[in-house]
Amino acid sequence: MLKLPSSAQSYSLSIQSSSVRQALELIAADVGLTYDVHDDGVAIKVAETSQSSPSSRGPYAVKISIPSKDNTFSYDLLIREDELPPEFMEHSHEIKERAIKSLMEELAPDPKIRSGGEKK
Secondary structure, X not given: OOOOOHHXXXXXXXXXXXXXXXXXXXXXXXXXXXXXXXXXXXXXXXXXXXXXXXXXXXXXEEEXXXXXXXXXXXXXXXXEHHHOOHXXXXXXXXHHHHHHHHHHHHHOOOHHHHOOOOOO
16 A cells, blocks of 8 residues: 655645646646656556656646636646746745735734744
8 A cells, every 4th residue: 555745644735727737747846746648547646756757746836727719718828937048037035925924914013923933
């Protein structure tokens, strides 16, 4: 029996207007699994360390959604970290840090809570 790391024992995913294959790609990239689609189902297994399998590469960093002409669905382009220039990743990390700081200030306005100190 296959034992996954504790971080992969359960997984929450919420996506809209995406295919099952796109959901599997997101999960596979995030937890290090691969999958094979067969006529009677999907086989999921631990990824090999080889870079030959697309799902064993780094995680997705960008999702570009392009709406259809009639806005009934969208095309999603998923771009992995290794497909982007290093400058983009540095800039995206800065944006994430600012967003997290802002979120912490909004959700925990007391500086003692934000810093991890005890509230008296």
